[in-house]
Amino acid sequence: MVSGTWVWCVLRRRRMVLPLTLAALWAAGPAMAAPADERAVTPGMAEAEVIRILGLPKGTFGYETTRRLLYDHGAAVFIDGKLARFEIRPSRETQASSPETPPEAPDMGSAPPADSPREEKELARIPGDLSVTVGSPRNERGAGEGVDTGSLCAFHLGRHEVTKALWDEVYAWATQHGYLFDNPGSGKGPRHPVHSVNWYDSVKWCNARSEKEGLGPCYTVDGETYRNGKHDDVACDWAARGYRLPTEAEWEKGARGGLRGQPFPWGGTITHGDANYRSGAGEPYDASATSGFHPDYASADYPCTSPVCSFPPNGYGLYDVAGNVYEWCWDWFGNGSAPVPAVEELPELVPGPCRVVRGGCWFYSACCCRVTNRGCCTPGYEIHFLGFRLAQTGP
Numbered sequence: 001m002v003s004g005t006w007v008w009c010v011l012r013r014r015r016m017v018l019p020l021t022l023a024a025l026w027a028a029g030p031a032m033a034a035p036a037d038e039r040a041v042t043p044g045m046a047e048a049e050v051i052r053i054l055g056l057p058k059g060t061f062g063y064e065t066t067r068r069l070l071y072d073h074g075a076a077v078f079i080d081g082k083l084a085r086f087e088i089r090p091s092r093e094t095q096a097s098s099p100e101t102p103p104e105a106p107d108m109g110s111a112p113p114a115d116s117p118r119e120e121k122e123l124a125r126i127p128g129d130l131s132v133t134v135g136s137p138r139n140e141r142g143a144g145e146g147v148d149t150g151s152l153c154a155f156h157l158g159r160h161e162v163t164k165a166l167w168d169e170v171y172a173w174a175t176q177h178g179y180l181f182d183n184p185g186s187g188k189g190p191r192h193p194v195h196s197v198n199w200y201d202s203v204k205w206c207n208a209r210s211e212k213e214g215l216g217p218c219y220t221v222d223g224e225t226y227r228n229g230k231h232d233d234v235a236c237d238w239a240a241r242g243y244r245l246p247t248e249a250e251w252e253k254g255a256r257g258g259l260r261g262q263p264f265p266w267g268g269t270i271t272h273g274d275a276n277y278r279s280g281a282g283e284p285y286d287a288s289a290t291s292g293f294h295p296d297y298a299s300a301d302y303p304c305t306s307p308v309c310s311f312p313p314n315g316y317g318l319y320d321v322a323g324n325v326y327e328w329c330w331d332w333f334g335n336g337s338a339p340v341p342a343v344e345e346l347p348e349l350v351p352g353p354c355r356v357v358r359g360g361c362w363f364y365s366a367c368c369c370r371v372t373n374r375g376c377c378t379p380g381y382e383i384h385f386l387g388f389r390l391a392q393t394g395p
């Protein structure tokens with residue numbers, strides 16, 4: 001997992017915000033800079049408030065010390081491998097008067113109405129994980145991406161791909177408020193995922209929806225809210241309340257739905273009962289009795305997308321993480337070299353020409369629907385099997 005930006009954590013409650021350089025952090029003295037004894041970690045902080053940073057070279061800035069610091073004292077944002085902001089969390093006594101919102105239980109029983117995406121459960125809370133594993137073993141059939149481990153804070157991830165109906169609503173507002181897109185967005189129906197939007201469109205649309213709803217937009221260019229043009233130097237304010245694309249690690253954490261060590265959110269094989277993808281005889285993992293495009297959605301009139309939430313959700317209540325449309329992620333892919341390089345072979349923190357896409361789609365095979373499968377496209381690319389899903393920072 002590589003990104004030009006490594007972030008980590010979360011920051012939502014009342015607290016002091018204390019901008020600190022790393023040097024100042026170290027200068028703060030042993031009470032802050034020295035790694036605390038494991039027993040000093042406050043009970044009840046089990047879920048990652050803080051933590052780490054998949055792919056970041058350890059030792060760059062005293063990883064273990066910083067991790068423990070953050071775990072004990074607050075949360076931080078890393079940009080390009082450097083500690084950009086450190087936040088002090090109130091004492092637990094202070095927090096006692098403002099209890100945390102309990103984790104939201106996955107709604108496994110019924111799909112949320114896709115034509116009313118504003119409802120409370122549009123985004124599911126994905127729990128933090130002190131030890132999250134992403135990628136797959138090298139010997140996994142299809143393409144072993146290599147394995148990396150790290151930690152993630154709790155965050156929120158869209159239960160379904162952004163629909164054409166929601167795209168249109170925000171797009172109409174955005175174009176009246178200074179936004180310019182490369183593509184108007186397409187979709188086979190209002191409840192189908194929007195497709196044929198490039199990375200720039202997706203990011204700008206996230207900002208537009210944030211502004212439309214009075215939330216702080218995440219993406220800026222040269223310090224200004226990103227509203228038009230094609231920019232590869234987009235910065236993300238990971239502490240902002242607005243909508244954004246998931247990081248690749250967030251996407252995979254959410255897609256697994258709490259199930260570890262399996263290529264799909266539900267287990268080891270896939271059929272047309274699980275997802276909208278292109279089945280083929282002899283394809284690894286493919287156990288479908290029907291072949292070709294999904295029989296319920298196949299047509300000569302591409303795309304063969306399905307309405308969102310047409311298949312069972314995963315353990316976090318997320319739909320279509322496997323198949324339907326590929327989904328843009330924030331991350332740069334690396335240097336864009338093919339074939340897919342293993343995680344640890346990717347050049348660290350070096351922006352490449354492609355952004356990661358995840359999850360497979362109606363047009364591609366079972367193997368592409370694996371939760372670990374990594375695809376990539378140039379950020380200006382758009383096609384009828386590529387859309388996106390929203391994320392939000394948050395505890």
Ligand SMILES: [Ca+2]
Pocket residue numbers: 161320321322323324325326327359360
């Ligand atoms: Ca998908």
